[in-house]
Amino acid sequence: xxxxxxxxxxxxxxxxxxxxxxxxxxxxxxxxxxxxxxxxxxxxxxxxxxxxxxxxxxxxxxxxxxxxxxxxxxxxxxxxxxxxxxxxxxxxxxxxxxxxxxxxxxxxxxxxxxxxxxxxxxxxxxxxxxxxxxxxxxxxxxxxxxxxxxxxxxxxxxxxxxxxxxxxxxxxxxxxxxxxxxxxxxxxxxxxxxxxxxxxxxxxxxxxxxxxxxxxxxxxxxxxxxxxxxxxxxxxxxxxxxxxxxxxxxxxxxxxxxxxxxxxxxxxxxxxxxxxxxxxxxxxxxxxxxxxxxxxxxxxxxxxxxxxxxxxxxxxxxxxxxxxxxxxxxxxxxxxxxxxxxxxxxxxxxxxxxxxxxxxxxxxxxxxxxxxxxxxxxxxxxxxxxxxxxxxxxxxxx
Amino acid sequence: xxxxxxxxxxxxxxxxxxxxxxxxxxxxxxxxxxxxxxxxxxxxxxxxxxxxxxxxxxxxxxxxxxxxxxxxxxxxxxxxxxxxxxxxxxxxxxxxxxxxxxxxxxxxxxxxxxxxxxxxxxxxxxxxxxxxxxxxxx
Numbered sequence: 176x177x178x179x180x181x182x183x184x185x186x187x188x189x190x191x192x193x194x195x196x197x198x199x200x201x202x203x204x205x206x207x208x209x210x211x212x213x214x215x216x217x218x219x220x221x222x223x224x225x226x227x228x229x230x231x232x233x234x235x236x237x238x239x240x241x242x243x244x245x246x247x248x249x250x251x252x253x254x255x256x257x258x259x260x261x262x263x264x265x266x267x268x269x270x271x272x273x274x275x276x277x278x279x280x281x282x283x284x285x286x287x288x289x290x291x292x293x294x295x296x297x298x299x300x301x302x303x304x305x306x307x308x309x310x311x312x313x314x315x316x317x318x319x320x321x322x323x324x325x326x327x328x329x330x331x332x333x334x335x336x337x338x339x340x341x342x343x344x345x346x347x348x349x350x351x352x353x354x355x356x357x358x359x360x361x362x363x364x365x366x367x368x369x370x371x372x373x374x375x376x377x378x379x380x381x382x383x384x385x386x387x388x389x390x391x392x393x394x395x396x397x398x399x400x401x402x403x404x405x406x407x408x409x410x411x412x413x414x415x416x417x418x419x420x421x422x423x424x425x426x427x428x429x430x431x432x433x434x435x436x437x438x439x440x441x442x443x444x445x446x447x448x449x450x451x452x453x454x455x456x457x458x459x460x461x462x463x464x465x466x467x468x469x470x471x472x473x474x475x476x477x478x479x480x481x482x483x484x485x486x487x488x489x490x491x492x493x494x495x496x497x498x499x500x501x502x503x504x505x506x507x508x509x510x511x512x513x514x515x516x517x518x519x520x521x522x523x524x525x526x527x528x529x530x531x532x533x534x535x536x537x538x539x540x541x542x543x544x545x546x547x548x549x550x551x552x553x554x555x556x557x558x559x560x561x562x563x564x565x566x567x568x569x570x571x572x573x
Numbered sequence: 574x575x576x577x578x579x580x581x582x583x584x585x586x587x588x589x590x591x592x593x594x595x596x597x598x599x600x601x602x603x604x605x606x607x608x609x610x611x612x613x614x615x616x617x618x619x620x621x622x623x624x625x626x627x628x629x630x631x632x633x634x635x636x637x638x639x640x641x642x643x644x645x646x647x648x649x650x651x652x653x654x655x656x657x658x659x660x661x662x663x664x665x666x667x668x669x670x671x672x673x674x675x676x677x678x679x680x681x682x683x684x685x686x687x688x689x690x691x692x693x694x695x696x697x698x699x700x701x702x703x704x705x706x707x708x709x710x711x
Contacts, residue, residue: 307651317582317592318614319674321704323650328662331644339642339687384647384659387682433614435664435674440642 177425180456181573183277184412184419187217187405188534191293192364192519199295199399203250206293206401210251213289213403218416221251224405226285227258228275230292230523247291257284261523263312266429269470269526269556270533271564274425276406286407292527293401296520302397309522313559315433327394329434329560330473331386336440337475338388340490345388347493349379351477351509352392352516354502359513361503361544364528366398366519379474393474395515401524402531409572420534423551424457424567426450434560441490446483446555449563457567459551461485464567466536466552467507468529471514477501480555481509484565508546511536526556530566537570577699578653588615590631595703598695600636602669603629613671636693637710638665641672645682661685665707679708 189212193199206229214220229244244260247253259275261267267274269292276288296305310325337343356374359365374392382391405415412419426449430437437443454460461484469480478492486507487495495501501509512518512532515525533552535541554566584592591614594601603612605619606628618625645659654660661677663685677685678694690710697703 303651310650311580315614316580317584317588320580321582321698322662322674322676323579323646323654323657323660324662324674325650327648328644328646328650331646332642332662332664335644336642336687384645386662387645387647387659389644435672436614440664 177274177452177456179277179281180424180458181421182409183280183406184409184421185273185404185534185568186407186412186415186417186419187213187219188531189213189216189403190364190528190531191401192366193399194368195366195370198298200298202295202299203247205295205399206247206291207251209293209401209403210289210291213405216417217405219287219405221253224253224287224289225256226276226279226288227253227256228272228279228288228290229258229260230272231260231262263523263558265558266562267427267564268558268562269523269564270468270530270554270566271425271427271556272527273404273406273422273530273566274427274564276404277422277425280406280408288406290404290406291401292524293403294521294524295399296522296524297397297399305397305522315435319433319435326472327386327389330394330475331389333440333479334388334473334475337479340441341493343478343493345380346376347496348388348393348474348478349376350496350499351471351474351501352379354496354499354505355471355510355514355516355518357502358511358544359517361542362512362518364519365513365517366396367517371517389473389475395472395520396517398519398521398525400519400521400528402527404530418538418570420537421569421572422566423569423573424453424455424459424565426452426456426565427563428452429562432559437561441479443479443483443561445561446480446557446563449565450484450553450555453553453565453567459567463551464553465508465549466511466533466546467509468533468552468554469509469514470526470556471510471516472520474516477509477514484553484555503544508549511541511544511546529554529556533568537568579651579698581699581702587617591615592702595695595705596701598703600634600693600705601631602634602667602671604632605629611667611669611671613667613673635668638667638691638707640664640685640687640689640691641666642687643677643685663691663707665691676706677708678706684709
């Protein structure tokens, strides 16, 4: 438990979300644009910022990926700041990168921190290259990669085991894809907002085989995209343009690096442990959660994480999602932006759209997909593989 | 031998014995002289012992195991894997305890079941490198 729950808040948020068919050529250009949006949202300029936390993607365009934050500060001419750099596959992951801003402020290194997750992942890689680059870095180069796995293979291996242990069905997995698509069709930030069709369970079951038992519509998309945040102390949080969103709980737990050594592919209990840290930090339980944002590179993980956050007992994720329960109008809204499955997946910054959406939902800015009276959200993300970060947000101060 | 375009292992000092064994068609694990447990992947220390002891020996293993989970891959990692589609990625729990990733060979996706007994076979993919793979046990 961090002990920092309730002490910090998000007071500014920005998103850059290029639609399908649009290229975004400049990596640092996107990072700077999204940073500017977050500053504007908070009513600040770069002169008000004394800390920067930035995440790094795989591959080009920088000679030293571990220096990404330095390159960004150079590009945006933001000097005399405390900064940190988080490479993809490290802890923290996605939304939980904001934890590092809180820790930096708590340690006295800064007061007002800009957090950026941004990558023109699709533009600079192409879809095939993105899949191969990620696989080349995400798997053990001796003991895994020679056998031809990529991210969705892992998800297939997990789905197969979950089905074996708990009787989960392909139709239940499909429910997660259907819910994500229905949310995305109401979200202008989603990659395929105006172009992707509505889908049903049969569409998922009839889509082409990828890594069995997973089919095309069980798997995420590849896109560009970025989000950014301004984080400061909760006692200053009302001094900005928009209503603050308080960071009430943080959990982080890691286990290592290689998927072939994960103890259980069905009971991913490290996610449960990280979630309990965040609940303890926030003084909350699953009963307090209005919205859940769960890392969903494939449908199986939505089900597994629903179990691990306590929405349902272990093994009952499949039954839980039946009947549109996590989709629009359902009683347990999950990934109201459309998730990685249907909103966007832009490497590290992909899951950060969980956090930008949670901020917008809590502020009541989500238009037709707004969940009524949503005040508390849980974001859960993993990185490289199954190192977990959990963030609990609320519109109310502690 | 036709040019091999798939990824090859980046052999490290601690795994030289393992890959040399594969080349001789011997499946080798490490065994800790302190706790007695077998270990995979190969390391300089025992990952089971809290002391991180280096008192390890390399031993010939049975090459037998059980399917923990599997996935038939229809969309290949890269064009080099295209001719193999559907290829089967498998996670095997070895009889000695450790878990590893590999490919199933000599069977169709429908024939692979969780819990199936498997045994190692050696695929000499290049003159220098042999990959251990698995087939359904007799």
